[in-house]
Amino acid sequence: MAVDSIKYNYNSEAYYKKTGINIYIISKDKYFNFTSRIIVWQTKLVALFHSKKMKVIFATSTADAGEKIAALVQKHNYTINNLWFDSHGKYRKGYSSFMIGVDEYYYKNISDTNHISSLKKIASYCNSHTNIGLGSCFAAADYTFPVLRNGTYENMHGDSLLRGMGNIFKESTVYACKSWVMAKPWILGSKNALAGYPLDRQYKDTIFLPVWNRMGTWDKYSATSHEIETINTVYLTNNGEILVQDKSYLAQKKAQRKLARNLKKLRPDLYDLSM
Numbered sequence: 001m002a003v004d005s006i007k008y009n010y011n012s013e014a015y016y017k018k019t020g021i022n023i024y025i026i027s028k029d030k031y032f033n034f035t036s037r038i039i040v041w042q043t044k045l046v047a048l049f050h051s052k053k054m055k056v057i058f059a060t061s062t063a064d065a066g067e068k069i070a071a072l073v074q075k076h077n078y079t080i081n082n083l084w085f086d087s088h089g090k091y092r093k094g095y096s097s098f099m100i101g102v103d104e105y106y107y108k109n110i111s112d113t114n115h116i117s118s119l120k121k122i123a124s125y126c127n128s129h130t131n132i133g134l135g136s137c138f139a140a141a142d143y144t145f146p147v148l149r150n151g152t153y154e155n156m157h158g159d160s161l162l163r164g165m166g167n168i169f170k171e172s173t174v175y176a177c178k179s180w181v182m183a184k185p186w187i188l189g190s191k192n193a194l195a196g197y198p199l200d201r202q203y204k205d206t207i208f209l210p211v212w213n214r215m216g217t218w219d220k221y222s223a224t225s226h227e228i229e230t231i232n233t234v235y236l237t238n239n240g241e242i243l244v245q246d247k248s249y250l251a252q253k254k255a256q257r258k259l260a261r262n263l264k265k266l267r268p269d270l271y272d273l274s275m
Helices: 034-049 062-076 117-123 158-168 206-212 253-264
Strands: 019-027 054-059 078-086 097-100 103-106 131-135 173-177 218-222 227-231 234-236 242-244
Touching: 019 062, 019 097, 054 062, 062 078, 062 117, 103 158, 117 158, 131 158, 158 173, 158 218, 158 227, 206 253
Parallel strands: 019 054, 019 078, 078 131, 131 173
Antiparallel strands: 097 103, 173 218, 218 227, 234 242
């Protein structure tokens, strides 16, 4: 049975007596794969050692995630400091998106009142101190998808997805990446874990050129400022806190050299768009 959300008075003494936690939501969706299982193992291990600061939730849907968040918050008198949605972005779709279990969110439905009702319930537990991370590749992609669809080249509309999330989590700050969100070993606690590139040959297709050129590039949006700001590379601390690096990933000489080498290897027709 769903647990009703509670509206907090964030200026009250009672609010500041609450314990701040970080929540990492792992989406059990149709793309749940070997990499996802590695992330599960990592986050479970980290949560074991940082149980007072970080909680891991496995969600089959947004409603499922909302009920589990509500139960945690109400039972332990928590307030949410950081909320991370571990997800998958599929480039072949041609648009920015993220998933929570079976539920997909993208520019066409992120303002649909019925579709986002469960997201709004989760947002009711967040506040101006909450950081929201979309751990989906290309979630902030606002560039043109370089493949003709219906006779035109269409924008990926990551800016619309970001604004839509900001309008749901009205007091919070939302973070999303224009490129790949890497699942390197020890995704938590490594400053470059969310930057870089996948090693498979298919990602050296020329259609990934805009993705390569934006490695480690993140955007943030808050409905209070109404502005999307491009920021340095985001990373997660050992206890799931969302932080921003002092310098962007591509500002590093080593990253620049890797990028240059890989750009020379780009070839057409390596990536299967039909899958």
